[in-house]
Amino acid sequence: MFLAREKLFSILLFLYIGLLVVDPDLFHRTLGYLNVNALSTILALMLVSHSLEFSGFFNRLTLWVLNVSKGSTVKLYLLVIFCSALISAIIMNDTALFIFVPFVVSLSGYLGDVGYLLVLTTISANIGSSLTPIGNPQNIIIWQHYGLSFIDFIYSMLPFFLIAIIVLTIYSVIGARKLKSAITYRKTRIPRVRIDKALLFTSIILLVLNVLLAQMGWQVYGLIITISLYLVIRRTVVYGLDYVLILIFAFMFVDFKEISHIVDGRGLIPSLDFPLTIVLLSSLLSQVISNVPATITLIEHVALAHWKALAVGVNLGGVGLLTGSMANIITLRIGGINVKVFHKYSLPYFTVLFCITVLLTLGRIYS
Amino acid sequence: MPLDPPRVRIPRRGGRGIDLEAAGRAVETVQAALEFFVVGPPIVHRGPAGDVHVDVPLMYHDFALDRVHFDPVLRCPSPKGRPGRAWGVEVSVDEVRGIMERVLNEVRVVDAAEFREPEDAWVVPLAWRHIIIAHIRVSSDGEELIPDYGLTEEVRRHVF
Numbered sequence: 203m204f205l206a207r208e209k210l211f212s213i214l215l216f217l218y219i220g221l222l223v224v225d226p227d228l229f230h231r232t233l234g235y236l237n238v239n240a241l242s243t244i245l246a247l248m249l250v251s252h253s254l255e256f257s258g259f260f261n262r263l264t265l266w267v268l269n270v271s272k273g274s275t276v277k278l279y280l281l282v283i284f285c286s287a288l289i290s291a292i293i294m295n296d297t298a299l300f301i302f303v304p305f306v307v308s309l310s311g312y313l314g315d316v317g318y319l320l321v322l323t324t325i326s327a328n329i330g331s332s333l334t335p336i337g338n339p340q341n342i343i344i345w346q347h348y349g350l351s352f353i354d355f356i357y358s359m360l361p362f363f364l365i366a367i368i369v370l371t372i373y374s375v376i377g378a379r380k381l382k383s384a385i386t387y388r389k390t391r392i393p394r395v396r397i398d399k400a401l402l403f404t405s406i407i408l409l410v411l412n413v414l415l416a417q418m419g420w421q422v423y424g425l426i427i428t429i430s431l432y433l434v435i436r437r438t439v440v441y442g443l444d445y446v447l448i449l450i451f452a453f454m455f456v457d458f459k460e461i462s463h464i465v466d467g468r469g470l471i472p473s474l475d476f477p478l479t480i481v482l483l484s485s486l487l488s489q490v491i492s493n494v495p496a497t498i499t500l501i502e503h504v505a506l507a508h509w510k511a512l513a514v515g516v517n518l519g520g521v522g523l524l525t526g527s528m529a530n531i532i533t534l535r536i537g538g539i540n541v542k543v544f545h546k547y548s549l550p551y552f553t554v555l556f557c558i559t560v561l562l563t564l565g566r567i568y569s
Numbered sequence: 570m571p572l573d574p575p576r577v578r579i580p581r582r583g584g585r586g587i588d589l590e591a592a593g594r595a596v597e598t599v600q601a602a603l604e605f606f607v608v609g610p611p612i613v614h615r616g617p618a619g620d621v622h623v624d625v626p627l628m629y630h631d632f633a634l635d636r637v638h639f640d641p642v643l644r645c646p647s648p649k650g651r652p653g654r655a656w657g658v659e660v661s662v663d664e665v666r667g668i669m670e671r672v673l674n675e676v677r678v679v680d681a682a683e684f685r686e687p688e689d690a691w692v693v694p695l696a697w698r699h700i701i702i703a704h705i706r707v708s709s710d711g712e713e714l715i716p717d718y719g720l721t722e723e724v725r726r727h728v729f
Contacts, residue, residue: 256718261630300725301631308605308630393602395632396713442722535610536724538666 214453235459242421246428251293257402261395264305279378287330295331299532321547324533329366332517340497458498477511488519522552592682594711595691611665632716635703648700
């Protein structure tokens with residue numbers, strides 16, 4: 203029952219068993235493959251992001267977006283895109299999508315077909331999360347692995363973020379203008395959801411604290427403090443988290459580090475000394491196996507000097523095909539759009555951004 | 570000219586009163602929110618005896634407010650308090666979602682609320698035809714919706 207319900211976990215578990223058959227020594231290396239520091243940060247930030255969302259604070263933001271757009275479809279599209287991009291830079295892209303996807307779906311009564319806006323929102327969450335080390339799991343892994351400074355990470359990723367968001371803005375405006383549907387704005391009262399202030403302020407403090415502790419290399423302490431404080435303030439936050447997701451990340455580390463080990467032993471990974479090779483390989487591999495596994499597979503082969511190319515590649519690889527990022531699944535499941543519609547809108551954007559990124563990498567912008 | 574309803578304060582344990590006008594505000598709040606309600610991903614529970622029961626979350630933006638029990642045999646919502654169980658039935662999640670989206674268009678807000686003291690909240694029923702299918706919780710001042718946090722977590726888990 204459990205395995206049937208948790209399909210992604212089952213795939214990773216069976217992959218682990220398969221890898222054990224191929225290489226029985228994996229059993230002894232399993233614990234060594236677990237990146238405890240990165241897993242601690244991911245878990246702590248998942249708890250914090252989740253609590254910030256559950257505080258109800260972001261619900262007010264969505265209502266503000268609706269009020270400020272005042273009937274303009276283009277304005278609404280742009281506000282949704284910018285807000286989801288900025289929020290996903292702070293609270294992880296999947297949490298941002300849990301806020302914005304249901305909001306966009308609820309506008310279908312005004313906008314008609316919201317498939318295009320749903321895909322734009324997903325892209326903006328993926329792109330926005332690329333800006334900071336805490337925006338998504340692959341950035342946390344890269345930040346922790348190379349011991350980068352929080353500020354330097356943001357500074358280095360800023361060009362990619364800005365270019366990607368400019369391209370997305372143009373893409374959105376063109377698409378929004380083509381749509382015949384306009385919002386028939388009615389000055390109606392849109393009820394608010396209750397804000398849990400204790401949860402909101404505790405979560406803001408814990409977010410800052412976890413970033414500081416992770417920067418100092420004390421990730422495990424950050425996790426212990428986070429869990430302890432939530433157990434005191436709101437224990438349902440700790441009980442309610444999807445712990446299978448942590449097992450999924452743990453198995454991702456083990457499985458894909460082992461795959462990397464096997465592939466490397468057979469000389470199948472090309473030399474990753476050039477930024478363009480890293481960007482191409484990491485973005486295309488992300489399209490096939492998703493960006494977190496792609497990061498884990500490649501990170502040991504990419505030198506510190508080229509971390510930016512890896513970060514750009516795996517974040518670029520999160521858009522495009524549905525498989526690029528786990529966050530994309532949220533749009534499909536909560537938004538209820540089909541795979542064809544998703545790819546109809548996401549692939550043209552990916553193609554344009556991919557070409558621009560390749561050109562800028564050749565121009566040493568992402569070196 | 571109709572008289573304004575009297576503002577009655579009923580003493581409660583701990584000395585706090587209850588504003589009965591807030592019941593009207595709670596109903597208005599749910600009525601205003603209703604057009605933004607959407608059907609969440611149906612959750613199919615399978616029991617150890619092979620029984621199936623289906624819950625469909627009602628979402629308001631990023632929060633689930635309550636679950637509607639869906640009868641997989643009759644292919645329509647079950648009354649609140651009677652989750653429909655079935656054996657040997659194939660459930661199409663897309664079909665359930667489609668039916669519930671049509672049902673949601675026919676749902677109306679019952680023009681009355683009950684107060685639940687332990688939760689310090691008003692509860693406003695949603696009716697479809699002649700059955701109550703969901704309860705929407707509203708803060709004691711009648712102004713803010715209170716999500717079902719447990720169900721919201723369940724929806725999140727179900728997505729992956």
